[in-house]
Amino acid sequence: MSVEDLRSLPYRPGVGVMLLNAEAKVFVGQRIDMMREAWQMPQGGIDAGEEPRTAALRELKEETGTDKVRYLAETQGWLAYDLPPELVPKVWGGRYRGQRQKWFAMRFTGEDHDIDIQTARPEFGRWKWMDARALPCFIVPFKRALYEAVVAEFRDLLEAGG
Numbered sequence: 001m002s003v004e005d006l007r008s009l010p011y012r013p014g015v016g017v018m019l020l021n022a023e024a025k026v027f028v029g030q031r032i033d034m035m036r037e038a039w040q041m042p043q044g045g046i047d048a049g050e051e052p053r054t055a056a057l058r059e060l061k062e063e064t065g066t067d068k069v070r071y072l073a074e075t076q077g078w079l080a081y082d083l084p085p086e087l088v089p090k091v092w093g094g095r096y097r098g099q100r101q102k103w104f105a106m107r108f109t110g111e112d113h114d115i116d117i118q119t120a121r122p123e124f125g126r127w128k129w130m131d132a133r134a135l136p137c138f139i140v141p142f143k144r145a146l147y148e149a150v151v152a153e154f155r156d157l158l159e160a161g162g
Contacts, residue, residue, distance in 0.1 A: 013099075
């Protein structure tokens with residue numbers, strides 16, 4: 001696929017959730033479909049006719065097994081990332097060049113035992129709470145700039161109780 005062909009592909013509409021606990025640490029899961037260690041926040045596609053915030057809550061429940069959250073904020077606009085060219089044919093049937101996402105910050109109101117990543121279709125093999133400023137170092141390189149933008153936009157929430 002040529003560079004021009006890649007640029008002509010649309011972005012897949014998606015959402016992401018920065019789930020914060022009471023100490024302002026962020027939920028991250030280690031993907032089970034990656035050969036190397038790769039951690040990420042819950043994220044996924046928006047279904048046809050679905051509102052972004054509804055999609056974010058659905059994705060969160062599908063990936064973490066919990067919906068014990070309180071809405072805090074959302075990104076001003078949409079953030080995008082491009083897949084590496086070699087992944088485009090393998091991901092989403094080769095129909096998208098990457099994702100364009102709306103991100104939501106949510107406060108986790110449950111207890112750690114309320115999180116269950118062994119969902120109907122698990123995406124994570126392990127999970128933990130992480131300092132948000134460390135997130136870009138643990139994400140796959142092609143999503144690093146997007147994660148830096150999410151952390152920057154939600155920086156005021158990254159203090160305990162924020």
